[in-house]
Amino acid sequence: MVLLTRKAEFSSAHYYWNDAWSPEENARVFGKCANRNGHGHNYTLEVTVAGEVDPTTGFVVDLKELKDILEREVVSVYDHRHLNLEVPEFATRIPTTENIAIAIWQRLDGKIPHAQLHRIRVYELPDLFADYYGEHA
């Protein structure tokens, strides 16, 4: 088995807010991330898939195909969008780095031919990132 990782980038706006809490509680827990006007990041996504190397092509997956899947399922939906306001899964979930990694897993799992999704890594900043290995990991 070989692990293969492909990167993609998207730039998005977001804010952190829990509707069940008062504005004061949101400000206390989320600090400057609770600013309702939002702020943004250049996110880097790393998608790692696991699979066997095809003896004919020498590929685990066709990288062009994987790139197209990431573009269709994630980048075209998230890039230059406001995650809270324009991406359906974040209407009910706070778009933290952790939840973005989980949401991207749910968007991609089962959609990559010939390989098994292994890890989603989302960098919000070069010094802050979240990893998700699926619900049963």
Added chain:
Amino acid sequence: MMATSPNPAPTSSRAYLSRRYHFSASHRLHTDAFTVEQNRAAYGKCNNPHGHGHNYTVEVTFAGPVDSATGMVCDLAALDSFAQTNLLAVFDHMNLNTLALFRDRVPTTENLTIELVRIFQSFSAAELTRVRVEETGNNSFEYTLRPAPSPRAQQPSESEVRKG
């Protein structure tokens, strides 16, 4: 109005959060157990009597369920505050050889990494799974308390099922 998410978050999703911190410090690799020649042979230019320094990067990884109210594994501000007090205030712009914790141990980055595991294990809001220390861009050291999950067994993808 926005549609409700078709994929609600799993109730107890476990995620891994990693944070990187940076500090600069000097050290000298030398042990009194060796002769001058043995120290020079073992440590090379790192044995220079006056020491030298590095810009260190410390990468800590914590695992835990994603809190349904905050969307977080742990409070990042609390982790940063912990790191400020227990990492940066202790090590940044210091000579590692002068610190009490290296009185009887050579301040190699291996020993530093083990010490940082001990330090970050006392941050109790989430489970520390790994500490990785970059001494330079070309040297890194890591200590794993809990390995990352293994790849799952191969299953056919949706597209392959559809084809079938």
